[in-house]
Amino acid sequence: MLRVIIDGQARECAPGTVLEALESLGISIPALCDDTRLTPVGACRTCIVEVEGCERPVAACTTPLAEGMMVRTRSPQVEARRRVLLRLLASEYPAEAVARHPDKPFHRALREYGLADEALGTHRPESLDDSHPYIHVDMSQCIHCYRCVRICDDVQGQFVWRVWDRGAATRILPDGPSLRESSCVSCGACVDSCPTGALEDRTLLDRGSPEAWTRTTCSYCGVGCEMDVGTREGRIVTVRPSREGPSNRGHLCSKGRYAFDFVTAPDRVTVPLLREAGGWRRASWDEALGFIAERLRRLRDAHGPDTVGMLGSARATNEENYLAQKLARVVLGTNNVDCCARVCHAPSAAGLKRMLGTGASTNSFEDVEHARTLLVAGSNATECHPVVGARIKQAALRGAKLIVIDSRRTELARHADVHLRPRPGTDVPLLNALAQVIVAEGLCAPDFLRERVDAVEDFQAFIRDWTPERAARLCEVDAEELRKAARLYATHGPSMMVHGLGMTEHVQGTETVMALVNLALLTGNLGGPGMGVNPLRGQNNVQGAAHMGCEPGQLTGYVPLEEHRTRFEAAWGAPLPSTPGLDLMQMMEAARGGRLKALWAFGYDVLLTNPGAHTTRQALERLELLVVQDLFLNETAKALGHVFLPACTSFEKDGTFMNGERRVQRVRASLPPAGESLPDWEILCRAARALGHPEGFAFTSPEGIWDEVRRVWPMGAGLAYARLEHGGLQWPCPDEAHPGTRVLHTHGFALGPRAALRRIGYTPSPEARSEDYPFVLMTGRRLYAFNAGTMTSRTPNVRLQPGDWLDMAPADAQRLGLEDGARVRVRSRHGQAVLPMHRAEGLRPGELFTTFHTAETLINAVIGPHQDPYTHTPDYKVTAVRVERVE
């Protein structure tokens, strides 16, 4: 601590800037260009203070505090200077703005200095940019603090805002004709930082300032951004990033920040519905649940309990998924319970569990800043996990080495030191070749291998043949580039991997993840900061849904059912079903064969998102009961649902989510339930009662459910709600004194003191290209739409990204004579879909990319039945197709 004298009083402050010291003491002075997320620049000079011994006042934001310093914050001299500065800024500033938004920092400063009446300017029409659906721009309110420019560059790394005509006529403009047509990714950081309202959320202008703020966790992707929801009169007005959020640290992406209006969408269903001959009919909760109970009882009596299946929801809370699997096992009497980790990162969980003992990310997002080399494999992080993507981009801009393995030239690939671009589905040869170079060139970590790794010699013998030249032929990647990547990863550590579905949604999904782990083991990049193997998990709570036991063979805590049966039977006071459960893919097969008769799809749009849409439909058509528990009549409900149960959104309920770095975070209601909708946990408790099984479901709050979870999950026992208040905690966290775990496998591995390298052979995808099907289609996602699109499609995000389209290499489009925007039919051996085509520079000839966000396209009609043999995860990433013009 430094001893200083501030305004005549002796104080003790932590080292930092003078402004930080003042803030820590609760002394406030105007500081218009300051933002704790940014490096201070001292541009606005409103934070000037007098420091004894300095001739002139200094900017508090850029002056370091020193032992013995004497600071005066309000001397007549600095006050006079501040007033001159503020008066100058006010002279051309629109008077009306000051009155309308009194809370803006600049407006507060004007009032404080008695200058509010000196704002004599007006709104200048030429400074207005009304193009963007979320961000209103009125640069007549710009005071040139450059916070927008700096936060866009230094946090998002997008470089949208540019400074023109420095000097008297300085203007700040986006890098396109308008903000809408610029490179803006709508993260809202500039709006959040702006001290005047020159940049403002449209929703806030339209709906008025928030009356209440609620801290919660974003419900889109697995990053788990902490955010503050501002509400007024039962509506969301704005969402702001929490600066304390451990994974986002004051940042959000377009979805978390802006895509919230689905909550009040006019077609949100907020009453229970029953299907009748003529269509849906409104029902009461008792009637709907009574109907389900009666039909389930009848089916069970006639055909046995294993003719029923339950799908948990990776969008709902841990508490709700815990209840879903408990209901399936204890009330319905079946292990047929799964969640959409199946179609996503199940291979990551399986591969990591097999190799290291824990099926989850080894490290944390924070490690991005500790790594000297980042290997991003099959992950389009800047579009799919934009806040982590921005952190990776910033790390690369600061000099970390970046290796990208992606069949497309993604945004991160453009920042990469090495971009390896395998033909889709050839990552096993590529990763084996990296291992081969590491072994052949002696780049392994000998101490780590000796102390912690088995099967080294066996692996060395196996890998010898996987030369870069051999892989180069299979992957169509340059052998020298492979060598360069291997050397970087092995010698410029610590090296951290993050991976996405480009690794997992393949027939070799689990093996590809195991091949990634081999590389980390060979080079000792496990068990320390800035290292590890880290799946970027998809949905907000997909890690949690499976971890709570929405998995046929795993119980709460992701532990094998058979090993833990008796413990859970004791805890739940009920026998557990003995038949092995079916996973989602097996349930679809069983339904098609008439062996599964009822399915409860809780927060999961099976029909739109499962592969082979026609076979999915055939399966669902045969069901005698299809319950859909959702926010909207999604495609599954619309086409084939028998009962619809209206659930609350995560803005309307309490609970916890588990993000991709094993962090359990609080979800808090900021709005009351819409209409008659209920939180999913309450629906499931009521359902258990309707099914005549109230024991074990008498919960009155999510916290009560969570406390039961903590009793059955030893590694989560320390995660009490009270301890999750600020930023949450990462498991393992076995007791309430435990600080949580940022890095796994620091001493030994979860499976024992030593892990083993594995031989990973290569089985090519059955989707071979041929004369009839000359293209390979990859499917995935884009920035503004989220999965089934039920939420994002009901927000202005659709104006930023309308529907699905097909990306094609310009050379292919030219060869086929297809102009940009042409409607094309994509036909595979399994089905077809029609959509517009656009030329995309990021693709190689022969390869195509599209998304699965809309029912209009229903691209899953094109995807075939191939699966990863370990987890049954579908091969969404490799489909041989041809492309025909639609006249």
Ligand SMILES: Nc1nc2c(c(=O)[nH]1)N[C@H]1C(S)=C(S)[C@@H](COP(=O)(O)OP(=O)(O)OC[C@H]3O[C@@H](n4cnc5c(=O)[nH]c(N)nc54)[C@H](O)[C@@H]3O)O[C@H]1N2
């Ligand atoms: N905006 C947005 N964000 C999302 C989602 C969303 O729908 N929209 N969904 C969420 C969910 S559920 C998930 S699981 C995550 C997914 O996040 P990601 O895994 O990043 O997403 P994808 O677009 O499916 O695929 C990632 C990358 O794999 C590449 N790829 C495809 N095939 C191959 C291959 O054979 N080899 C290699 N090396 N690369 C290949 C693609 O080019 C793509 O860039 O995103 C989450 N976040």
Ligand SMILES: Nc1nc2c(c(=O)[nH]1)N[C@H]1C(S)=C(S)[C@@H](COP(=O)(O)OP(=O)(O)OC[C@H]3O[C@@H](n4cnc5c(=O)[nH]c(N)nc54)[C@H](O)[C@@H]3O)O[C@H]1N2
């Ligand atoms: N072709 C192709 N298909 C794919 C993929 C691909 O890459 N290519 N990726 C696959 C992947 S990784 C995934 S994860 C799946 C995603 O597939 P889904 O899980 O079906 O998609 P989501 O849009 O995430 O959400 C499912 C449903 O949850 C509802 N929901 C949201 N919040 C709540 C809540 O709190 N309670 C309830 N009850 N419902 C809620 C939404 O309205 C929506 O209907 O798609 C898969 N399908």
Ligand SMILES: [Mo]
């Ligand atoms: Mo996913």
